[in-house]
Amino acid sequence: xxxxxxxxxxxxxxxxxxxxxVVITVTxxxxxxxxxxxxxxxxxxxxxxxxxxxxxxxxDKPIMEQYWTYLKDVLHFNFGPSLKQRGRQVLxxxxxxxxxxxxxxxxxAAFALVIGVVLxxxxxxxxxxxxxxxxxxxxTAFVSMPSFIMGSLLLxxxxxxxxxxxxxxxxxxGLILPVITLMLSPMSYITRLTRSSMLDVLGQDYxxxxxxxxxxxxxxxxxxxxxxxxxxxxxxxxxxxxYIVTGSLVVEQIFxxxxxxxxxxxxxxxxxYTMIMGTTxxxxxxxxxxxxxxxxxxxxxxxxxxxx
Amino acid sequence: MDKENLKRLSAxxxxxxxxxxxxxxxxxxxxxxxxxxxxxxxxxRLRKNKVAMVSFFIIVxxxxxxxxxxxxxxxxxxxxxxxxPGKPMDASFKNLPPFAYSTTELRRIExxxxxxxxxxxxxxxxxxxxxxxxxxxxxxLAVGFFASLIVLLIGLTxxxxxxxxxxxVDMISMRIVDIIYSLPDMLMIILLAASLKxxxxxxxxxxxxxxxxxxxxxxxxxxALLYWVSMARLVRGQILSLREQEYxxxxxxxxxxxxxxxxxxxxxxxxxxxxxxxxxxxxxAIFTESYLSFLGLGVNAPMPSLGSLASDAxxxxxxxxxxLVIPAVVISLIVLSLNLFGDGLRxxxxxxxxx
Numbered sequence: 229x230x231x232x233x234x235x236x237x238x239x240x241x242x243x244x245x246x247x248x249x250v251v252i253t254v255t256x257x258x259x260x261x262x263x264x265x266x267x268x269x270x271x272x273x274x275x276x277x278x279x280x281x282x283x284x285x286x287x288d289k290p291i292m293e294q295y296w297t298y299l300k301d302v303l304h305f306n307f308g309p310s311l312k313q314r315g316r317q318v319l320x321x322x323x324x325x326x327x328x329x330x331x332x333x334x335x336x337a338a339f340a341l342v343i344g345v346v347l348x349x350x351x352x353x354x355x356x357x358x359x360x361x362x363x364x365x366x367x368t369a370f371v372s373m374p375s376f377i378m379g380s381l382l383l384x385x386x387x388x389x390x391x392x393x394x395x396x397x398x399x400x401x402g403l404i405l406p407v408i409t410l411m412l413s414p415m416s417y418i419t420r421l422t423r424s425s426m427l428d429v430l431g432q433d434y435x436x437x438x439x440x441x442x443x444x445x446x447x448x449x450x451x452x453x454x455x456x457x458x459x460x461x462x463x464x465x466x467x468x469x470x471y472i473v474t475g476s477l478v479v480e481q482i483f484x485x486x487x488x489x490x491x492x493x494x495x496x497x498x499x500x501y502t503m504i505m506g507t508t509x510x511x512x513x514x515x516x517x518x519x520x521x522x523x524x525x526x527x528x529x530x531x532x533x534x535x536x
Numbered sequence: 537m538d539k540e541n542l543k544r545l546s547a548x549x550x551x552x553x554x555x556x557x558x559x560x561x562x563x564x565x566x567x568x569x570x571x572x573x574x575x576x577x578x579x580x581r582l583r584k585n586k587v588a589m590v591s592f593f594i595i596v597x598x599x600x601x602x603x604x605x606x607x608x609x610x611x612x613x614x615x616x617x618x619x620x621p622g623k624p625m626d627a628s629f630k631n632l633p634p635f636a637y638s639t640t641e642l643r644r645i646e647x648x649x650x651x652x653x654x655x656x657x658x659x660x661x662x663x664x665x666x667x668x669x670x671x672x673x674x675x676x677l678a679v680g681f682f683a684s685l686i687v688l689l690i691g692l693t694x695x696x697x698x699x700x701x702x703x704x705v706d707m708i709s710m711r712i713v714d715i716i717y718s719l720p721d722m723l724m725i726i727l728l729a730a731s732l733k734x735x736x737x738x739x740x741x742x743x744x745x746x747x748x749x750x751x752x753x754x755x756x757x758x759x760a761l762l763y764w765v766s767m768a769r770l771v772r773g774q775i776l777s778l779r780e781q782e783y784x785x786x787x788x789x790x791x792x793x794x795x796x797x798x799x800x801x802x803x804x805x806x807x808x809x810x811x812x813x814x815x816x817x818x819x820x821a822i823f824t825e826s827y828l829s830f831l832g833l834g835v836n837a838p839m840p841s842l843g844s845l846a847s848d849a850x851x852x853x854x855x856x857x858x859x860l861v862i863p864a865v866v867i868s869l870i871v872l873s874l875n876l877f878g879d880g881l882r883x884x885x886x887x888x889x890x891x
Contacts, residue, residue, distance in 0.1 A: 247718045258727060262734045372872050374823055376830045377864040380846065384857045474722035478830055482850065493831055496730045508727050515720040 233531065237524050244520040251512040255505050256298055260291060262501075285311075307506035312498050318506035325488030329480070332403055332487060333472045336410035340468065344415045345458065348422025349449060352457075355427065364423075367416035375475040379409040379482040397485035406483045410475050414468045418461055426457040462526045466519030473511050578808070581884040588880020591873035598870060602674040610652050611664035613671040614838045631856070632658040656862060660852065663838075669862055672840040676822050676870070679752060679841070683759040683821035688814050690760055691767025696798050698768065699775030710772070713765045721762055725824065728758050729833040749836035755825060763817070770813055774806035808885040815881055819874035826867055842867045 282288045285308075286297065301308065307318035351363045370378075382405050387395035394402040429435065430453055438448050473489075480489035488507065495503035557565070572580075582588055611617070617638070632638060634657045641651050656665035698709040732754030778784065779802065787797050803810075826843030828834045835841040842863040849860035 243714060243718060247715055250715055251719065251724075254724070255727060258731045262731050368876075369868075369872060372819070372875050373868050374826060374871070376827065376843075377846065377868060380850065380853070380860050380864060384853065384860065388854060388857060470720055470722070473720075474827075477726070478827070481831075492726075496726065497832060499734070504727065504730065508723050512720045512723050515723070516718060519718065 230531070233527060236527055240520055240523055244516050247516050248509075248513050251516070252299060252302055252509055253295075255508050256295055259501050259505050260294070302509060307509075308502045310500055310503050312495070312500040312503070318502050321491055321503065322488060322507060322510055325486065325491045328485060329476055329487035329489060332406055332410065332480075332485065333469075333476060335403070336407045336472055337414070337468060339407065340411045340414040340418055341461075343411075344418025345422050345454075345461070347415075348419040349426055349454065349457070351419065351423045352426035352430065353445075353449065363419065367419050370412045370416035371420070373413070375409060375413065375471075376478040376482065378412055379406070379479050382409055383482060395483065397480070397483035402483065403485070406476075406479045406485055409479050409482075410472055413475070414464075414471055417468075418464060421461055421464060422457060425460045426453060429453045429457045459526065459530050462522055462529060465522035465525075466515065469518040470515045473515060578885040582880055585880045585884065588877050588884070591877040591880070594869060594873040595877060598673060598866070599677060602670055602677055605670045606667065606674065609667050609670070611654075611667045613663065613668050613840060615664075616662045617658065617664065630658065630662045631660055631852075634858070656858070657856075659848075659859065665859065665862075668840045668845060669842075669866065672842045672845050672863060673866055673870070675752075675835060675839060675841040676825060676843070676867070679755060679825045680818040680822035680874075683756060683763070683825075684814050684817040686756055686760045687763045687767055687817055687821075688810065691764035692771055692803075692810065694764065695768035695771025696775055696803065699772035700779060700794060700798050700802065702776075702779075706772070709768070713768055716762060716765045717769075719762070722824075722827075724762060725758050725828070726831065726833065728761070729754050729828055732757060733833060749839060751828070751834050751836055755828065755834075759821060759824075763820075767810075767813060767817070770809060771806060774809055775802050778802050778805050812878060812882045812885060816875065816878040819871040819878070822867070822874075823871055842870075 279288070286294060289297075305319060307322075310316050310318050310321060313321065347363055347367075351360045354360050383395055386393045386405060393405050395405070396402050397406050426449075435448060435453060438452050443452070476485075476487060476489040477493055478489075479485070480487045481493055484490070488511070491503070492507045492511075494500075495507065606613070632654055634655060635653045636657060637645065637651065637653070645651055654664050654666065656669060659665050659668065694709055698706045729751065733750055736750040736754060775798075784797060784801055787801055792800075822842075825834055825841060826846070829841045829843030830847040832847065834844050845863040846860055846867070849856065849863070853860060
């Protein structure tokens, strides 16, 4: 690795760390700017009880002191107790939901990647044929369709009209529809990305050389072209994770999947402050880290790329 | 050389060919094309693009109907039809299927009255669903339009200043852009929407803003805070490359002030890029609004938006799936045609951007 690449990586890591810090700070101060505090809306409590509760959660201290304590706690992965689910730590709730959500997200990402790359390669190979057109029209439609609409339509079609798949996402079979919902948009994007970069690669000299040597078409595609055509797909890893995380918020709602997205949305509706803060920070950090990794990978895989 | 070639070489002059051309001949030979501007040229290219034109007409039709239909339609989006003051609730208005009438309406029809049908039926509170969808479309379009306008204004100002001033100003504003750019936008939006909703509720009571609703205002604040960055980057990049042009130097030599140079020389030259990315920003804003409405952070009830209609319909999805399908189709249609039209604009007016 040359020093220029190292310098780039260092710069990106610093920006990422800084971004995570901004996320924590913004989250903290935004949530603390909300008037009334977290105990408003509970059944009326006497001022003494209110005082006692604020003291218990450290809310009576000056705001900067609370901020430093929170920052220290977050660095130790301590997000405090949930305000609404008695006796549970925020981190435990997140870890619980993460099991389901991670499964859902990873399966969706894997399918999106595999199907997208295969479809994109075929579309590039069969360029300007009927098949290519169909793929392009469908992917254009899927890319711009909001995930909650996709999910609802799939729910109506497969679970309510045809009765072939379960609507409730708490079982393994129930994950099929959520996975398809989350998968379609990234898959379409990867298909289009692969198609255009494959067309780009197929026009290069080394492919012509391989063809002149008499290498078979399949070998040219899968042995020579695909490796280079996939490089731009790496840059999509970060945005894909971001899409899947935000998509899972609504998809888990629609299909009643007991994951982190549903926990997050319900924490917003019942004003569980520590839960909102913890989930935002963890999910945001995940996305920032994934963006960092995909940017660095992109640079390392193809040193010709100048990212300045 | 053989004979044939010799024959060809011999000059066979026709005297007629050397006569001055008559007016008629001139008209035939010289075809004057009307002079064209870059704008007209782009328009011509846009007209040739069938996909973009079809999308454009869909947008126009949807927009006009969203504006005009609520003006003369006999039902209102918030009226519960079964409710008449001083009388018990007429339950037959609730959950009507499309084109069905309630019992009171049937009686009135028998009496010879003409009643406009409930095209999409009514909802669980007895409100005409068609007008709710139309009104929801209106809200969604308005939110998309104004949010893009805010993004345009802020992004344009900051981008232009950063690009033109350069140096420290540029560096600081671009670092800020970098950080906002790398924030996970949707999560930040949800966080801000949730907290602004709680913060604004109290302070807006009684002002005209309360009528618009805290959630729409927080949506605009969010767009003003987070979404200007890509516009600022774009404008800055354009200005940076335009700044080095000779005519800018000439203007500066003649004593033009910075504001003048930015307004008169730099901005008009990046107008096409700006218009295109604003056009592509609108579907993005509509999408965000419907997403937030779906999570319950969008417009305030009883005002409908396409996202909140879809979200409300989720409760009765077993019995009334069409109530979800209708707003879903409208959102998809709007977002898709705006995107395709934006792409068409880009291809027509800025072939350089095509990527």
